[in-house]
Amino acid sequence: MEYNELRLVRQALKAGSMAMISPLRKQRDLDRKEKTYQDLLDAAIEAFGDKGYHGSLISDIVARAGVGQGTFYRHFNDKRELFDAIMDRFGRMLLGEFDVMTTHLPGNAEQYRKASRDALLAMAALVEKNRKLVLVLLREAPTVDREFEQRLNELFDQFASLAAFYLDYAVSQGFARPCNTGIVAQAIVGMALRHITKWLQNDPKALDIDELITELVDFAFFGFGA
Amino acid sequence: MEYNELRLVRQALKAGSMAMISPLRKQRDLDRKEKTYQDLLDAAIEAFGDKGYHGSLISDIVARAGVGQGTFYRHFNDKRELFDAIMDRFGRMLLGEFDVMTTHLPGNAEQYRKASRDALLAMAALVEKNRKLVLVLLREAPTVDREFEQRLNELFDQFASLAAFYLDYAVSQGFARPCNTGIVAQAIVGMALRHITKWLQNDPKALDIDELITELVDFAFFGFGA
């Protein structure tokens, strides 16, 4: 942005000769700005959840965030950019969560099933904590933009890759049946997505998460065949 | 010139003479109207596929259909109503397709797997024939309207119910493992949806549909466990 370049150059030239702004003030300004920014993201998630991305007006969002209309444009160029920021923040959060999951490769089928259950539980907790956000991403991202649809898919593919990696390992260790692990991994992602979607659309309480996970893990391991 | 004929008829009507319009003319008008109607639906599917429901303007749609702006409003009250018509037409087509699938209950596991493969093949053929339409429905319906989201879900639930019915039967016959068939059925729908979505977003040729279906059916029957 031309404006900022110019600013910085000039300011550098003048440094020392002019009144300096207190670092205290500067920090407070930064904090205020960051607060406003986060408020806008949160307000947008609420708004998108209620009225959808396309149905949410800038005026809805700023009203929810309790800031002025113009403030929006100090932080984003348009609604799309805000959605971008939401996805980014979510992505960073995901990374943060899954960093923690240290990757012990399971030594046998039982450990594998345990690990699967744990991973699904962690995922469920994440979704539970971010119901509206997840709902918005799943529902709206594909219609905001071809690029967002792509990004969402890449996310799913990453999960699928992870699953495929574990599957390949299990096959090599002999406690999984040889199969096209790529296809199976995507199928597993699909299973999860379908249940997440149903869960988000219905009453969150009307669900025994432990039973659900156990059933899914059993289904994935044993199939439904007798 | 056709137009002038029309004009004369009008003038006669206006004059209060209540002249009969020839049945031939009436039929031609009706045909023309129906043709325009279908053109609009097709144009809309194209437009929604390219720019999304929210990104498609009435002007886009009529331009693609090759009709005037005002013509749109002789057929629909608004864009939502047009989407409604698209879903209806698709629903009728689905019914038509699945009417044919007579419900022979499979007598053993092998028949079950055969029936599953056949059903998936039929589904795949349907999707193949209506790529853009299916893509639009999957992608856009949830954001058009709460009601459409609901309708789409009911469709998925119907597929799940059907699957659950067969599962319950198989369990009762002893060639399926006792399990929460509701959960498993939804999982199966999810598997299918995930692969349909990936298929639609990528090159249609880059897919061996037979292998895919075989893998999925095997996975559902046997799981990935060794």
Add this chain to the structure above:
Amino acid sequence: MEYNELRLVRQALKAGSMAMISPLRKQRDLDRKEKTYQDLLDAAIEAFGDKGYHGSLISDIVARAGVGQGTFYRHFNDKRELFDAIMDRFGRMLLGEFDVMTTHLPGNAEQYRKASRDALLAMAALVEKNRKLVLVLLREAPTVDREFEQRLNELFDQFASLAAFYLDYAVSQGFARPCNTGIVAQAIVGMALRHITKWLQNDPKALDIDELITELVDFAFFGFGA
């Protein structure tokens, strides 16, 4: 424009099979559109004259033209494009005017002065008839856009070139003093511009145009030296 391309293609494909619009209707529509277009140009000249280009709002212009706000955008993408259209129309008018001035090369000094006076008179009449337009172009064009400033200058340069051509000829015929005709020609254009500007800014009646022209021509021929 994608829209129109599509339209035309589709329409071509359907031609004959669909209801044709009466050529009468089509012509009336075109006429109406052209009328609206010209109204907008005229209204804009008035508005720019009164409040300047930058001070005139789209709402001012459409109000003066007596059309709706949206109508503006059916004809122009923005205010700049409208100014463009105004300049174009003026350019075409200029061409039309000066087409008529057949180029008799003057045979002697007296003919030369006569021709000069006539040209200036024609110019004065043109300015008189388009006071506001000329005022707007001279005053606003340089600040609308670098491109318009350039265009205006090219116009002046064209006049200067014409003048230089006659000067060169006169020099070659011996009834003009050898000089840098390029510089002199631009000076002549400047003289004219200065007087046009003053004329436009003051009361139009407070000016004896014949005297003015005679003085200027004498000055250009003889200089002020005794």
Add this chain to the structure above:
Amino acid sequence: MEYNELRLVRQALKAGSMAMISPLRKQRDLDRKEKTYQDLLDAAIEAFGDKGYHGSLISDIVARAGVGQGTFYRHFNDKRELFDAIMDRFGRMLLGEFDVMTTHLPGNAEQYRKASRDALLAMAALVEKNRKLVLVLLREAPTVDREFEQRLNELFDQFASLAAFYLDYAVSQGFARPCNTGIVAQAIVGMALRHITKWLQNDPKALDIDELITELVDFAFFGFGA
């Protein structure tokens, strides 16, 4: 850190103790203010030159000046007032320059021509030194405000009056031809303005200023007639 000193002083004042600010500090503050003021004027000239008066935002100007947005309003109430200040500064500079030109009335034609050349040379030097400023004034002043347009015209008229005065004198002395000196004087101003404008818009180097002035003075004295 200078800032903290300042803060302490403030606090003391607030506390009601009405401590004297050291005259040194007072002077330093004044100098800083004056520096900022001049920086803003210079930045504005640059900005107006690049983007025009109407195209330059307050934010552009403060960015170029390297000061904060709020600082602008400690010096001016709005952009117009800043333009005013620019014109004032220019006016004072003009006065300063022309003060020096003592008014020796030329005794004969040759002295007259010499004086004319000298005046034009001085003018050219002034323009050369203030290219952007002059360009801005010529281009923008007429569209900033009716008042500025008027002021600019008065400036031109002053030049014209001066020229007319010398002309009248020359006529009375017999080395200028009797003519409508008002009209001729304005024409001379126009000649100058046209060439200044062209000069400013093109490469400054691509001009032999001495030749230009000689040609113009010759033209004004002798006309182009043989």
Add this chain to the structure above:
DNA sequence: AATGAATGAGTATTCATTCAT
């Protein structure tokens, strides 16, 4: 029945201005 120019309510966007620090 079809048309497309015109419309204006609805919305996004800009930018001069304020004000707490």
Add this chain to the structure above:
DNA sequence: GATGAATGAATACTCATTCAT
């Protein structure tokens, strides 16, 4: 005195909808 984040009134622009033909 200087600052820059926040503001919202002013304005540009969009696009579904109407209507005369």
